[in-house]
Amino acid sequence: MAIYYTDRSRSFSAADGHGVHRMELVAEAIVDVTTAMIDNANDEVGLFWLPAGAVVTGITASATDMDTNGTPGLAFDIGDDGDEDRLLVASNIGQAGTLSTALARTGHLYKYTARTRIKAYVQTAAATAAAGTLYVSVRYFVDPEYSTTALAASTTA
Numbered sequence: 001m002a003i004y005y006t007d008r009s010r011s012f013s014a015a016d017g018h019g020v021h022r023m024e025l026v027a028e029a030i031v032d033v034t035t036a037m038i039d040n041a042n043d044e045v046g047l048f049w050l051p052a053g054a055v056v057t058g059i060t061a062s063a064t065d066m067d068t069n070g071t072p073g074l075a076f077d078i079g080d081d082g083d084e085d086r087l088l089v090a091s092n093i094g095q096a097g098t099l100s101t102a103l104a105r106t107g108h109l110y111k112y113t114a115r116t117r118i119k120a121y122v123q124t125a126a127a128t129a130a131a132g133t134l135y136v137s138v139r140y141f142v143d144p145e146y147s148t149t150a151l152a153a154s155t156t157a
Helices: none
Strands: 025-033 044-050 054-063 075-080 083-091 116-124 132-142
Touching: 025 044, 044 132, 054 075, 054 083, 083 116, 116 132
Parallel strands: none
Antiparallel strands: 025 132, 044 116, 054 132, 075 083, 075 116
16 A cells, blocks of 8 residues: 655645634645556545544545546545545546545534544556546535534424
8 A cells, every 4th residue: 555645735734724613615635646546456645634623514526537448447535544435435536537526424514623634545446547637625614612413303492
């Protein structure tokens, strides 16, 4: 397994500022992907950091065609060290140069309690790898007091 980093995902990189309380923000990365980065399953590339208290509201991911085989296999997960497919699961965006806004259920309103590096993982290696570009943006707001506990409903007002 190889681990790759962008300038925005190294340990010393700062997370973006968090703006006004609950204002929606976007963290993004555009990554040049080499064939070496996608020819082995379980390779990963750091994308960017989300700050402590970030609550995820959406994702958009797209890629150029990075698997030129007639039966492509390339699939990406996007997540973090705790759950590599927390935000995007087995996406085939790199098979034919497509876009996905399918946030994984596990990522919807997920709250990061500590500063966290977001990564793209090669779930399935390319059948015939081709260099390309991966585009990822994650929408979130910051609220350290946000509770992920479900509200109780009752019939009384």
